[in-house]
Amino acid sequence: MTGNDESIGADDVRATSGSARRFDEIDWDDYEEPGLFSVTPSLKITLLAGLPIVLLGLYDEFVVGDREATFVRLGSDLGLSGPFETLGVDFDPGSLDFLFMFTIVLFIAYVGYPLYRNGRMTRYYWREFKRNRPAVISLVWLGLIFVGGVLGPFLIAMPEQDLAAAYQPPVFASIDLVHTTGCVGEIRDGRCYGTWEHPLGTSRGGQDVFASVVHGMTVTMQIAFITTTIVAIIGITFGTVSAYLGGWADEIMMRFTDIVLSFPTFVFFLLILYIYGAGLGMFILVFAAFGWGATARYVRSKALSISEEEFIKAIRISGASTPTIVRRHVIPNTASSIITQLTLIVPGFLLAEAQLAFLGIGDTAVPTWGQLISAGRTSIDFAPWIVLAPGFTLFLTILAFNFLGDAILDAINPEAEAETDR
The missing domain is CATH 1.10.3720.10 (MetI-like)
Incomplete structure (x- = not known):
């Protein structure tokens, strides 16, 4: 009735009862999915991908010190400091980063997966x-x-702040040397020209x-x-x-x-x-x-x-x-x-x-x-x-x-x- 692929079909009814039944004779307790907290595929994705993020966030909050990097401490606790250092795994995510990752998981589970599951409608959209x-x-x-x-x-x-590189112009642009304390790029006719080292230039503080x-x-x-x-x-x-x-x-x-x-x-x-x-x-x-x-x-x-x-x-x-x-x-x-x-x-x-x-x-x-x-x-x-x-x-x-x-x-x-x- 709603175009939902999960609706009860006549074949489901016949397979259960052995004979066709009228719509008003269906026992919905036999056919409808469990309540709001049933383990749906989207919830499974959330648990499988989101639970490690939650656990890592709790580890960062209650175990890792303020001056320690999360993955450096994790590698030390797991005895994997060598492999982590070789791979350059030294991230130090904050609470917002963990929350951001978790919301991406929710987006994949409740938007991306349904679109993948309903390929015909997704192609139409x-x-x-x-x-x-x-x-x-x-x-x-x-x-x-x-x-x-x-x-x-x-x-x-x-x-980072670098006052010696303040007001560097973007690539293919220039600025009067009066406004800069030092020019990273080429100097011509009293002007400082930009370089690919700072493709969009730098700020007053050299950032x-x-x-x-x-x-x-x-x-x-x-x-x-x-x-x-x-x-x-x-x-x-x-x-x-x-x-x-x-x-x-x-x-x-x-x-x-x-x-x-x-x-x-x-x-x-x-x-x-x-x-x-x-x-x-x-x-x-x-x-x-x-x-x-x-x-x-x-x-x-x-x-x-x-x-x-x-x-x-x-x-x-x-x-x-x-x-x-x-x-x-x-x-x-x-x-x-x-x-x-x-x-x-x-x-x-x-x-x-x-x-x-x-x-x-x-x-x-x-x-x-x-x-x-x-x-x-x-x-x-x-x-x-x-x-x-x-x-x-x-x-x-x-x-x-x-x-x-x-x-x-x-x-x-x-x-x-x-x-x-x-």
Whole structure:
């Protein structure tokens, strides 16, 4: 009835009973999967890939010292210091890195695997998606940002201050020697020319701009994945439950959502900042904790319309349990709207972080695009690359998320496509 591949078929009924049975005679307890906490393939992927990450995070938190590198200590404890040193395994991930890896596992388990499992529908979605050329280019760009954010820190060292290399111009550009303390590249006619040693130039403190942009990709992906995952879990759960329960429960839950939506998140973040100190993790936690309200209301409106469909009423009358209806029919049929909504809220979080970093509010130890833009604003007249490189990267990333969200909606929501054709 819903197009779901997991629906009960007539062959299943005949195989069990030996004869055909009417729909209203089916005992749903014999055919429906276990409840909400059944071990589905997606949950198996999460447990197999996510559990080692969780254990390693706990090991880092409670065993590894503040001045020790996580994998150096792990190699020592396992007696594998030699092989680890030979392979160059000396990473020292923080709590956000572990959380980032875990959210990637969740993305693979609950987005990537279902797309792989339903190959026919995935191919259809991809054909529809490819019709939007800007969205395809946006997907490629975001793929580069993702790869740069994940692998970049392992390949490119954190930018360090080097006053002797301050204000080095990008490749194929030059700057008057008056503004530099030393020129790394060629000097001609009183001007310093850029080299591939610093392809995007350097900042006032001599930090390599390219390395700063790459490490800023990591921050961008952490915000995108972690914040969106938290918002999705809270918003989808709250909105779906509120819509399905209805009555006074729905009223109370929606009024609470109104409070969350009207809460001054920025003021609360400043308060937390002065009490507990700045940090990217604190930013993600605060903005995710107060950023799910719009998603919850959006999911609720979609879930309400789905819950009133005739096939849901038929499933309810036939004896299917509430958890089965919500998990297998309500949430899957609102998936297109949920995915699009989540894709479109990411730019808001990225802009909020960039604005706070530009104002100097945040963890200065974490290189972000906003901080780099702020560092270059005083020298934009003679060293514009310090602002332009992270500025254009941020602009293109936000634009890409917007294009991607619109294209996903058109690809997986036939109703939206029909509206456009009319």
